[in-house]
Amino acid sequence: MPMRPSRRDALLWALGLTTLPAARAARARPGPAPAETWPRASQVPGGVARLSLGPAAARPVALTDGDVPLLVLGDAIEWSALVGIPLAAAPGEAAIRIVAGQGANARELRYTIAPKAYREQRLKVAPRTVDLSAEDMARYERERTHQQKVAATFSQPLPPGELRMKVPVPGRRSSSFGLRRVFNGEKRNPHSGMDIAAATGVPVGAPLPGRVIDTGDYFFNGGTVWLDHGGGLLTMYCHLSAVDVKPGELVKTGERLGAVGATGRATGPHLHWSVMLNRAMVDPALFIAA
Numbered sequence: 001m002p003m004r005p006s007r008r009d010a011l012l013w014a015l016g017l018t019t020l021p022a023a024r025a026a027r028a029r030p031g032p033a034p035a036e037t038w039p040r041a042s043q044v045p046g047g048v049a050r051l052s053l054g055p056a057a058a059r060p061v062a063l064t065d066g067d068v069p070l071l072v073l074g075d076a077i078e079w080s081a082l083v084g085i086p087l088a089a090a091p092g093e094a095a096i097r098i099v100a101g102q103g104a105n106a107r108e109l110r111y112t113i114a115p116k117a118y119r120e121q122r123l124k125v126a127p128r129t130v131d132l133s134a135e136d137m138a139r140y141e142r143e144r145t146h147q148q149k150v151a152a153t154f155s156q157p158l159p160p161g162e163l164r165m166k167v168p169v170p171g172r173r174s175s176s177f178g179l180r181r182v183f184n185g186e187k188r189n190p191h192s193g194m195d196i197a198a199a200t201g202v203p204v205g206a207p208l209p210g211r212v213i214d215t216g217d218y219f220f221n222g223g224t225v226w227l228d229h230g231g232g233l234l235t236m237y238c239h240l241s242a243v244d245v246k247p248g249e250l251v252k253t254g255e256r257l258g259a260v261g262a263t264g265r266a267t268g269p270h271l272h273w274s275v276m277l278n279r280a281m282v283d284p285a286l287f288i289a290a
Contacts, residue, residue: 044116081096192281240259
């Protein structure tokens with residue numbers, strides 16, 4: 001008795017990507033169990049929403065409500081948009097816009113952001129890094145403008161493959177993402193990355209293949225490297241004692257970027273590691289094994 005084609009096989013045939021007999025044969029062969037999907041979805045401030053866009057012959061264009069392009073992954077059977085949710089996002093309903101092809105009308109896709117309470121962390125640092133002098137404030141503002149341009153980088157999406165990241169440096173997580181930080185008794189912005197305690201000089205490696213898009217020695221971040229992994233997925237490494245790459249270089253997973261340090265505003269040697277998606281800092285823990 002002939003095997004009835006599945007919905008997936010029928011869609012592949014309709015889109016001209018295969019024939020039904022081939023699809024039936026492929027379906028008849030058992031495959032491996034599906035692997036866990038990375039990043040893990042977490043629809044909270046500082047999390048990642050994974051939204052199904054359905055089937056389309058070509059990769060759809062998806063945008064935030066502020067017209068920032070989104071990372072879209074998948075194939076003609078099902079595309080998915082990965083949405084980085086800013087830490088400052090209010091819980092409740094949110095939306096993205098999808099354009100399926102050139103000349104097509106945009107449609108709206110709504111999703112819900114759940115609330116999340118982050119803990120508070122109190123730190124003692126050098127007073128000059130909290131109450132900035134006029135000179136230091138001018139430097140900080142110049143650097144902030146520059147890094148906002150870096151953060152707006154959007155290159156072609158990643159090729160097919162998982163987005164599970166390799167932890168850049170071994171060590172204890174000394175400070176988690178999203179902590180409400182208080183420096184010398186004064187409230188400041190929440191912690192936008194993961195801190196990993198390690199000795200000065202320990203090598204820092206790339207968590208995924210990428211391209212170096214910025215390096216520098218910044219007032220707050222110290223020795224810094226930015227990587228572009230495609231589709232608006234960026235990573236940043238701060239407080240480095242050494243930077244061993246230059247803008248434009250391509251790096252592989254695990255390749256050395258620099259070394260752990262305590263430069264910039266730091267209480268001791270550690271790596272500050274940030275992950276950015278559509279210009280929103282998101283929790284790096286969503287990209288690694290628990």
